[in-house]
Amino acid sequence: MKGFRFGSPQGAFYILPGQDGWEATFGNETLGEFSSPQQAADDLARGLTCPHLSEVDTSTLEIPEKIGDWEIVHV
Template sequence: MKGFRFGSTQGAFYIMPGQDGWEATYGNETLGEFSCPEQAVDEVARGLSCTHLSEGDTSTLEIPEKLCDWEIVHV
């Protein structure tokens, strides 16, 4: 299986296969469950609440909105 990774200035974000679709994570924090990886990337890029970030929100990190701009990782 494959997943996706984006390394921001604050650390890595992952979009990985989950139990009911795709899961977005940062560190040990789950940011949400999504029906497809494209939806997960879109939501992370627009801004999701993240308690582990100093800004508290992913929208300030210039995360790419297109899945093709994320690194493919194999799980």
């Protein structure tokens, strides 16, 4: 299976296959479930609201909106 990774100055974000679709993670925290990797990338790039990221505004980290710009990782 493949997933996706983006390395930011704050740490790495991952979009990986989950139980009911795709999960976005940062560190050891799950940021949410998404229907597709593209939806997860869009939400992270635009500024995902998540209690685990209260100190970090993802919209300021230059996260690519296009999933094709993320690094492919094999899981």
